[in-house]
Amino acid sequence: MIRNFIVNHSMRLAMYNEFSKLKLLSIADTRFASMIVMLRRFKVFKQQLQALVISDQWSCYREDDTNKAKFVKDKLLDDTWWGDVDYILTFTEPMYSMLRFCDTDQHCLHLVYEMWDSMIRDVKKIIYAHEMKSEGQESSFWNVVRIILEERWSKSSTPLHCLAHSLNPR
DSSP: OOOHHTSSHHHHHHHHHOSSSSSSOOTTTSSSTTTHHHHHHHHHHHHHHHHHHHHHHHOOOOOOOOOHHHHHHHHHHOOOHHHHHHHHHHHHHHHHHHHHHHHSOOOOGGGHHHHHHHHHHHHHHHHHHHHHHHTOOOOOHHHHHHHHHHHHHHOOHHHHHHHHHOOOOO
16 A cells, blocks of 8 residues: 555655655566565665655645555554564565575475475464464464465475475485
């Protein structure tokens, strides 16, 4: 919503372009991890985005979408929101890295099982550390993430993956 608000309003986009030479990417929803890519890009532009919304230009420009402009400004200046962005990027990093590794032209089918196990372990460790819980404690967020990951694994894991893994000389 933040990206769309800036990009879809030509005056806001012109203001943004004064504060940053890099462009806000347009990520296709059909690409994997498009929201993660967008949040990573926001982290790169954090200072420019914050400078934009506290500038006199932002405050002086009036339009029909004043509520949206206020929402965008409040979010970009909210340390809690940026903390949430950091957390999302941290616990999704193992998943994102695995997807990026597998999205290449090199042969990696035989590595998927090993990567999957380490990715699950890393995500769980990050979530538990953030929630300050020990291994034996229950985490409702981890349970939701685990179910989603297991359903995805069940959907895409095939006997071919298993065979490729078992035939791997390593």
